[in-house]
Amino acid sequence: MEISANTKKIHRNENIARGVIWGFAGLTILILAWILGFILYRGFYSNNVVGYKYTDMSSDVLTLNDGSEVIFIANKGIRVKDLTADSMQELYTHVIRELNKWSDYTEQSVLCQPIAYKDESPFNSSVKAFLLGKEGLDNWKSYTTYAVDSRQMIEKVAETKGALGYIPAGDRNLLTKDVVPIPLRSIQVAMNSEALAIKDNRSFQEFTEDTLKAIFAGKVVSMTSIGGIGIAPLPAIAPNVNRSLTDNWFGPEFIPKQFDTMEGFYDYMSRNPGAVGLVDYTGYIPSDSYETVTVQRRERGMNLDLWFLIEKPAEGNAGGISYFIINTLFMILMTLLFSAPIGILAAVYLVEYAKQGPLVTVLRMGTETLAGIPSIVFGLFGRIFFVNILGMGIGFISSTLTVTLMILPTLVRTSEEALKAVPPILREGSMGLGATKWQTIFRVVLPAASQGILTGVILAVGRVAGETAVLLYTLGSSYDLVRNLHSPARVLSLHLYLLFSEAVSFDRAFATGTVLVIIVLITNLLTRRLIRKNKQMAGR
Amino acid sequence: MATMIEVRKLDLHYGDFKALHGIDMEIEENEVTALIGPSGCGKSTFIRTINRMNDLIDSVRIDGEIYYGGENIYDDRYDVIELRKRIGMVFQKPNPFPMSIYDNIAYGPRIHGKKNKAELDILVEKSLHHAALWDEVKDRIHSPAMGLSGGQQQRLCLARTLAVEPDVVLMDEPTSALDPVSTAKIEDLVHELKKDYTIVIVTHNMQQAGRISDRTAFFLNGYIEEFGTTDQIFFNPVSSKTEAYISGKFG
Numbered sequence: 001m002e003i004s005a006n007t008k009k010i011h012r013n014e015n016i017a018r019g020v021i022w023g024f025a026g027l028t029i030l031i032l033a034w035i036l037g038f039i040l041y042r043g044f045y046s047n048n049v050v051g052y053k054y055t056d057m058s059s060d061v062l063t064l065n066d067g068s069e070v071i072f073i074a075n076k077g078i079r080v081k082d083l084t085a086d087s088m089q090e091l092y093t094h095v096i097r098e099l100n101k102w103s104d105y106t107e108q109s110v111l112c113q114p115i116a117y118k119d120e121s122p123f124n125s126s127v128k129a130f131l132l133g134k135e136g137l138d139n140w141k142s143y144t145t146y147a148v149d150s151r152q153m154i155e156k157v158a159e160t161k162g163a164l165g166y167i168p169a170g171d172r173n174l175l176t177k178d179v180v181p182i183p184l185r186s187i188q189v190a191m192n193s194e195a196l197a198i199k200d201n202r203s204f205q206e207f208t209e210d211t212l213k214a215i216f217a218g219k220v221v222s223m224t225s226i227g228g229i230g231i232a233p234l235p236a237i238a239p240n241v242n243r244s245l246t247d248n249w250f251g252p253e254f255i256p257k258q259f260d261t262m263e264g265f266y267d268y269m270s271r272n273p274g275a276v277g278l279v280d281y282t283g284y285i286p287s288d289s290y291e292t293v294t295v296q297r298r299e300r301g302m303n304l305d306l307w308f309l310i311e312k313p314a315e316g317n318a319g320g321i322s323y324f325i326i327n328t329l330f331m332i333l334m335t336l337l338f339s340a341p342i343g344i345l346a347a348v349y350l351v352e353y354a355k356q357g358p359l360v361t362v363l364r365m366g367t368e369t370l371a372g373i374p375s376i377v378f379g380l381f382g383r384i385f386f387v388n389i390l391g392m393g394i395g396f397i398s399s400t401l402t403v404t405l406m407i408l409p410t411l412v413r414t415s416e417e418a419l420k421a422v423p424p425i426l427r428e429g430s431m432g433l434g435a436t437k438w439q440t441i442f443r444v445v446l447p448a449a450s451q452g453i454l455t456g457v458i459l460a461v462g463r464v465a466g467e468t469a470v471l472l473y474t475l476g477s478s479y480d481l482v483r484n485l486h487s488p489a490r491v492l493s494l495h496l497y498l499l500f501s502e503a504v505s506f507d508r509a510f511a512t513g514t515v516l517v518i519i520v521l522i523t524n525l526l527t528r529r530l531i532r533k534n535k536q537m538a539g540r
Numbered sequence: 541m542a543t544m545i546e547v548r549k550l551d552l553h554y555g556d557f558k559a560l561h562g563i564d565m566e567i568e569e570n571e572v573t574a575l576i577g578p579s580g581c582g583k584s585t586f587i588r589t590i591n592r593m594n595d596l597i598d599s600v601r602i603d604g605e606i607y608y609g610g611e612n613i614y615d616d617r618y619d620v621i622e623l624r625k626r627i628g629m630v631f632q633k634p635n636p637f638p639m640s641i642y643d644n645i646a647y648g649p650r651i652h653g654k655k656n657k658a659e660l661d662i663l664v665e666k667s668l669h670h671a672a673l674w675d676e677v678k679d680r681i682h683s684p685a686m687g688l689s690g691g692q693q694q695r696l697c698l699a700r701t702l703a704v705e706p707d708v709v710l711m712d713e714p715t716s717a718l719d720p721v722s723t724a725k726i727e728d729l730v731h732e733l734k735k736d737y738t739i740v741i742v743t744h745n746m747q748q749a750g751r752i753s754d755r756t757a758f759f760l761n762g763y764i765e766e767f768g769t770t771d772q773i774f775f776n777p778v779s780s781k782t783e784a785y786i787s788g789k790f791g
């Protein structure tokens with residue numbers, strides 16, 4: 001068969017068009033998948049580099065200067081992974097009890113209840129000396145709870161929320177499953193001050209675990225390669241360091257210089273500019289000639305865990321978002337309850353009843369304009385009108401009404417389009433059977449338009465769930481649950497904004513964002529299912 | 541044989557445009573009256589005046605009278621809901637509601653207050669039998685009406701109209717969207733239904749008009765050019781224009 005030049009051209013154009021369309025569609029899908037994937041990934045997993053004045057090595061048993069061994073324990077409600085030795089001191093010595101929360105360490109908004117022994121046994125004196133070293137003995141007295149022996153200590157820790165206690169390592173067999181031993185990180189890295197000084201605009205500040213391991217494996221010839229000045233590092237280890245920990249952590253290539261006495265170690269640290277030493281915090285003696293440096297630790301973990309969902313919110317880094325989830329759902333429900341009937345009936349009026357004329361045109365233009373106005377303008381309006389003029393105050397009802405007003409125009413417009421799309425012959429069919437106008441609308445037109453109307457509702461839910469600007473002006477920022485119509489509160493989107501603007505935590509922000517995405521996803525699925533049900537049920 | 545509907549000096553305006561000019565017509569009980577004529581001559585406009593479907597169009601103005609049951613249906617006090625219950629209509633394009641077959645048929649009776657399930661069941665079955673659809677759909681009566689074929693949908697619309705138990709059935713080109721087999725079915729039905737109902741049917745198909753109607757009205761430019769028994773119009777037309785149209789010379 002002969003194919004004409006023109007036909008060939010047509011085929012070529014067809015292929016080009018298809019290619020371009022596929023290209024763009026593919027790109028769009030890729031971008032969307034990437035964004036969603038990124039948010040969900042960051043929401044569910046945290047992966048941060050955090051600097052500590054300690055290495056990652058931890059042990060349940062802490063050996064104090066006089067050789068006594070202590071195990072710190074916490075109530076099992078405390079989700080503690082590990083603590084640094086000086087964190088333990090802080091938890092025991094905070095003067096103002098109200099501030100003495102676990103939140104800085106475990107993101108739990110639980111008061112820390114330290115428990116101690118009263119007696120003057122050598123063991124207790126030694127622990128006391130360690131814990132109170134910095135603060136002086138006065139703070140010890142401010143504790144209200146004491147135990148007489150390990151058994152009672154364990155009991156008390158088990159039954160007191162947020163409790164913190166300690167026992168001699170020898171009593172380890174008394175531990176119950178209601179208390180958890182706390183692994184302590186007490187090994188620090190010290191360096192000679194000369195190596196840390198700024199020279200030629202270069203200064204050594206932090207180690208990564210990898211550089212630390214490289215130094216102690218003897219692989220670093222000059223510190224320039226790890227960001228410092230041109231001296232060869234001299235790895236050393238103090239005699240008070242738990243060797244089983246370090247040998248495990250560093251592996252077979254661990255080759256530090258060793259010492260019989262602490263004095264020998266400190267002497268070495270002071271005299272060698274390249275000295276890099278491992279030393280246990282319990283025996284650390286500060287000096288001008290050497291200081292401790294920061295070691296970076298990569299912390300990976302579940303970001304969005306069950307606790308985050310179900311725990312009561314608290315300030316800062318502590319608590320979960322349970323209340324915010326409930327507040328958000330409640331707000332979505334209330335705004336839909338207000339806006340859906342009004343919006344749909346207004347659309348019914350505009351499409352089915354109103355005489356199409358200048359008035360309707362103006363009304364339509366008005367709704368269109370309102371639908372395009374930035375939400376912050378509605379927020380301003382709500383703040384002045386509902387909060388001030390009507391005196392409703394900042395709180396749930398003011399914000400719900402403002403959000404209702406905000407989504408109403410969109411809802412009217414989408415419902416209007418849905419109603420207009422219902423073929424006129426359906427209306428005629430119904431009227432021809434002797435149905436009244438309202439019967440026709442209610443039984444035929446609305447069910448036939450339900451898909452389009454519900455699409456508008458889904459969009460509205462998305463807007464409510466994601467609204468921030470309006471709420472900033474009208475909802476306040478309380479961490480509480482919405483208990484009555486006037487209570488100020490937070491919803492997820494607002495919380496997300498505040499987390500970010502107050503620079504609280506990216507991890508929490510992403511976790512909150514992920515929950516928000518999932519809520520919107522679930523509402524979409526539910527509404528879709530509802531549409532299908534509705535279609536089957538239409539006319540019943 | 542009694543006159544069911546009597547049209548007297550009916551004028552109809554769409555805004556400034558006069559679509560019907562002084563229509564006079566008697567529609568006899570238990571007969572089929574066919575309305576024929578070229579496109580745009582006012583057949584649909586006229587048939588819709590009989591159950592006041594034109595009320596739905598804002599710009600329409602109607603003068604003259606249509607008597608039904610001794611009363612002028614354009615009288616201010618006449619109840620249009622009651623009228624449409626008694627004078628049902630089947631449209632050109634099948635227009636089933638987006639619901640099940642059963643609900644489509646039960647729609648009319650329900651809005652007129654019939655709630656009893658057993659009664660509705662009987663009525664639905666009877667109407668479907670009447671529209672010769674029962675055998676085809678009896679197993680899927682609760683599935684969506686949209687799933688039926690075009691011809692089945694049109695018979696469903698007929699059944700839906702019959703379920704309200706009207707006196708008169710108006711049909712505006714009910715077969716124009718259908719295949720020959722479905723068309724034949726509808727034609728047979730019309731023949732069958734004549735016993736119980738009075739039927740007015742608009743058609744572009746001369747043979748169809750000849751086959752199924754007792755009387756024929758030939759519309760031209762908003763006027764009735766000729767009205768008489770179908771035999772007379774087809775075999776012995778008075779007007780030369782009627783003859784020309786019937787013989788396919790214009791239209």
Ligand SMILES: Nc1ncnc2c1ncn2[C@@H]1O[C@H](COP(=O)(O)OP(=O)(O)OP(=O)(O)O)[C@@H](O)[C@H]1O
Binds near residue numbers: 580581
């Ligand atoms: N809603 C309307 N508004 C204004 N004019 C109309 C309207 N409906 C019909 N007309 C006009 O009235 C005249 C008669 O129309 P009608 O639909 O009754 O014709 P018809 O005989 O049914 O034609 P067809 O055989 O094509 O269906 C036409 O000139 C048409 O343009």
Ligand SMILES: [Mg+2]
Binds near residue numbers: 583712
């Ligand atoms: Mg027509």
